[in-house]
Amino acid sequence: MRIGLGGQPARAVRRALSAGLALALVVTVAACRPDLPPPGAPTSWPTAATRSWQWQWQLTGVLDPAVEADVFVLDPITTTAAQTTQLRSRDRRLICQVYVGSVHPDDPDASRYPPQALGATADGTGRIWLDVRQWNAVRPVLADRFRLCRGKGFGAVVLADADGYQQRSGFPLDFDHQLQFNRRLAALARSLDLSPGLLGDLPQVAALAPDFDFAVNEECVRLAQCDKLLPFADAGKPVFHVEYAGVTTDFCVTSVGYGFASIRKNRTLDAWRLACPSP
Known part of the structure; x- marks a missing residue:
């Protein structure tokens, strides 16, 4: 022996x-692991954890709460308060995705938008673009959408369709109209104790990064646009990035090198995911 x-x-x-x-x-x-703020407080994003977040983005299918991710981006309408409570009990940070620049006819609050604020219909999605210049008309509806997030236990909100000036919206929107609108929404989110995040709108990232706490991006590796998100990464703010094609061993080298939290997803954004390893 x-x-x-x-x-x-x-x-x-x-x-x-x-x-x-x-x-x-x-x-x-x-x-x-950073402490999670109590319910009712905006989500915090400690700089020390910026490069190590694991995240999930699920908008369709049955929610899988067992996914090993620190951050979940979810639909505030289909996600229940019981589900958010369960996730928060496991120290998950929760982001609700709110469409701020468009409305779908099936949305429960669609009728609240005045006709003069409704523009062209987006190809493929059926969503109707909003006139973001009409702040007094759209603000009450969006404020209530943010309150829905807060009431269900989300601590952060990411703004989707925040780039109508780049689309065929039916309105003569320009860069400055969108910039003012997005900044107003970031301030509105903060006033309701939500941490604001930006989805897409890469041409305005340099101007908007100081107003937002994090970014969500689709396919910056495939489109060779990851450098446009550096104002967030350089400021120690999370960039949650997804690719819909390719293998993780290829695109992770690029995205993790930029300091992003990256995953591979189906375009339907169901529960399936493949995550890049944390640095």
């Missing part, structure tokens, strides 16, 4: 060392 430290068998020593190492790793991971 081989004898280890203190006269104990070597096998026993190895078991003790392995158990000690495992305990040390658990303690280290727990110590590195």
Whole structure:
């Protein structure tokens, strides 16, 4: 029999060392996980964790709460308060996705938008573009959408379709109209205790990064546009990035190199995901 430290068998020593190492790793991971703000407070994004977030984006299908992700981007209408409570009990940060520049005829609040604020219909989605210049007309509806997020336990909101000036919206929207609208929405989110995030709208990232806490991006690697998101990454703010094609071993080298949290998803944004490894 081989004898280890203190006269104990070597096998026993190895078991003790392995158990000690495992305990040390658990303690280290727990110590590195940022505390989640209490319900009713906006989500915080500690700079020290910017490069290590794991995230999930699910808008369709049955929600899978068991996904090993720190951050979930979800639909505030289909997601229930019970589901958000369950996720928060597991220290998950929750982002609700709100369409701020468009409305779908099936949305429960669609009738609240005045006719003069409704423009062209987007190809493929059936969504109707809004006249973002009419702040007094659209603000009450969007404020209530944000309150729905807050009421269900979300601590952050990401603005979708916040780029109507680049689309055939039916209105003569320009860069400055959109910039003012997006900044107003970021301020509105903060006033309702939500952390604001920006989805897309890459041409305005340099101007808007100071107003937002994080960004969500689709396919910046495939489109060779990841450098446009550096104002967020350089400021220590999370960039949650997704690719819909390719293998993670290829695009992760680029996106993680930029400091982004990256995953591969189906375009339907169901529960399936493949995550890039954290740095």
